[in-house]
């Protein structure tokens with residue numbers, strides 16, 4: 001039997017990246033059991049803080065990374081989305097942000113849009 005590890009996506013807007021790094025550090029013992037995919041800058045920050053994680057990066061969000069992660073969700077390759085959204089800054093790629101969250105809804109995967117929700121979800125991932 002082939003065991004396929006489940007995959008989670010990590011994405012954070014610039015003003016939320018420190019929160020994402022703190023989140024990954026706090027839950028590294030759980031996250032290490034998953035294959036992680038992250039947008040470029042977010043992934044670089046998380047890997048620098050938690051080098052033991054199995055983390056692949058795609059392009060930076062504004063350069064198509066959000067769409068790449070959306071495609072992975074549509075293909076059933078990502079089973080959870082942790083997307084720390086900055087609600088106070090205008091984004092040049094706002095349509096990509098909306099498309100990514102929409103696909104997480106379409107495919108009904110767990111989605112945390114802020115740190116508080118992310119901590120609650122990870123708290124349910126202890127088994």
Ligand SMILES: O=C(CO)COP(=O)(O)O
Pocket residue numbers: 011012013014038039040041042043059060061062065066093097
């Ligand atoms: O812009 C983003 C999400 O919309 C995140 O992209 P980066 O992780 O490359 O900054």
